Amino acid sequence: MTRKYFGTDGIRGRANKFPITPDLAMKVGMAAGTIFRNGHHRHRVVIGKDTRLSGYMIEQALTSGFLSVGMDVILLGPMPTPAVAMLTRSMRADLGVMISASHNPYADNGIKLFGPDGYKLSDEVEGEIETLIESDLTPKLADSDQLGRARRIEEASGRYIEFAKRTLTRAVSFEGMRVVVDCANGAAYRAAPEALWELGAEVIAIGVEPDGFNINRDVGSTAPDALARKVHETRADIGIALDGDADRVLLVDEKGQLIDGDQLMAVVAESWADDGRLSKPGIVATIMSNLGLERHLGSRGLTLVRTPVGDRYVSEQMRAQGYNVGGEQSGHIILSDYATTGDGLVAALQVLSMVKKLDRPVSEVCRRFEPLPQVLKNVRYKKGGQPLERAEVQKAITDATARLGERGRLVIRPSGTEPVIRVMGEADDPALVETAVNDVVSALSGTAA
Known part of the structure; x- marks a missing residue:
């Protein structure tokens, strides 16, 4: 199914450029609200966001769209993506929305949608939303006396912190552990340090001064060097790196290794x-x-x-x-x-509890296997092209795969967000995998933009 707006993780792009415009955001609210407005109860949607400047604009546009089709809106403010998913369920909302471009720079933004069960929408439902967006939405507007209401709640962060803490048993305490947490100047800049502190850890927080422009800038899971330096500087037991919307985590051990x-x-x-x-x-x-x-x-x-x-x-x-x-x-x-x-955050808490239980350094607890040498290269191609269908490219892929055999594997996939082919190979022999990847990249080079 060819999709115009939705990619592998919602709708994403540069803020105030198609498709991340106020006009489209409002239509997304109208279309999604129409689909999830079923039954005779008051319908509600919860909306969270990260700390990007454009979040204000997208939040207001989405709110207008939902209100216009009769859905009440609960605004959560800056909130991790998993918190939005959790609150969608716990608050019995019909729909949840996260405004975020995850680990991307501040100039980008995105819209992620969750169903009433807290799970991301299926391709089929996203397809229905796209169809409605492309149609005349005027007949879907609510009558004047059925318009939705909007309100902002202040206790959302506290609810999420308590939820995260309850994933551990009452006996778990991080007393005596020095933890550096890097919140990427993003959505978890309040919740993550607070949760760790309440669980007993000595917390050193970085990436907790968002200004609308610095999300993911030289901090967070995509730039872990800052965390590694702080772990070394403070002689911490562990470093935790979140991304802009806190749905992913990487760790740094006491030696500063990722x-x-x-x-x-x-x-x-x-x-x-x-x-x-x-x-x-x-x-x-x-x-x-x-x-x-x-x-x-x-x-x-x-x-x-x-x-x-x-x-x-x-x-x-x-x-x-x-x-x-x-x-x-x-x-x-x-x-x-x-x-x-x-x-x-929840994943980090689970690993921290295991480190505490085993009473061993993070470098020992979290190094479970030796990864195979892995090579990843990207080849940009002209928009509208189909480089993977070319005979010479298919032959190069077949030959490279045969050479790797059972000693490795080759993964070639188009990006879901840009005209790029990603070529990944891995094998026990680093020279072999480098050659295999380079051969495929060379065959694809004729399609370069």
């Missing part, structure tokens, strides 16, 4: 398997997770089910097959016993 999502999934999977908490003997991850993770889990009798890139697809597969642990190498960790989407 720990990615694959390692974190291995930690949780093994711990939960030992405690009998895995609903099935395995986890769900995407095609981008390292082959080393798959081999490591296999050595423990655990399987790895792969999905396309995107935490939404991981979540859908988890629900379909009954797994309760999944995620992405980038740090989206989904623990469905607690959350319906990636939750950086």
Whole structure:
């Protein structure tokens, strides 16, 4: 299905440029509100956002759209994406909206939608919204006496903090642990440090001074060097890096070394398997997770089910097959016993509790396997082109895959947000994988923009 507005994770783009304009945001509110306005009760939608300057504009436009079709709006203010998903369920809302472009720079923004169950909308429902946006929405407007009402609540952050803390047993305390948390000047700049402090940790917070422009700028999970320096400077036990909307997390150990999502999934999977908490003997991850993770889990009798890139697809597969642990190498960790989407804070708390329980350094607890050498290169192509359909490209992919054989793998996929082909290869032999990736990139180079 070709989609005009929605990508792999909602609608995203440069703020005040198509498709992230007030006009489209209002139509999204009208269309989504129309679809989820069913039954005879008062309908409500909760709207959260990160700290981007453009969040004010998009928030107001969405609010107008929802109100115009008779939905009440509850404004949460700056709030992590997983908090919006949680509050959509706990407040019995018909719909949840997060205004964020996640780890992108401040100039971008996006719109993510959640159903009443707290899960991201399916491709089919997003398709229905697109169809309505393209239609005449005037007949969908509510009568004058049926317009929605809007209100802002101030206690939303406190609700989320209590929710996050309740994912741990009462006996868990981080007393004696020095924790650096990097909130990326984003949505969790208040909630994350407060939750860690209330659990007993000595908290050193960075990336907690948002100004509308500095979200993800040289801080957060996409720029972990600042966190590594602060961990080293303060001799902390661990560093926690969230992204702009706090749905992903990466860690830094006491030596300043980065720990990615694959390692974190291995930690949780093994711990939960030992405690009998895995609903099935395995986890769900995407095609981008390292082959080393798959081999490591296999050595423990655990399987790895792969999905396309995107935490939404991981979540859908988890629900379909009954797994309760999944995620992405980038740090989206989904623990469905607690959350319906990636939750950086909750995942970090789980790992911290394991470190505390084992009473060992983070560098030992969170280094579960040796990843295979992995090479990722991007090739930009001309918009409207179909480079993967060219015969010479297909031959290069076939030849490279054959050379890697069972010693590695090759993943080629188009980006969901820009005209770029991503070529990823991994193998035990770094020279072999470098050659395989370069051969495919060379074949694709004729399509470069």
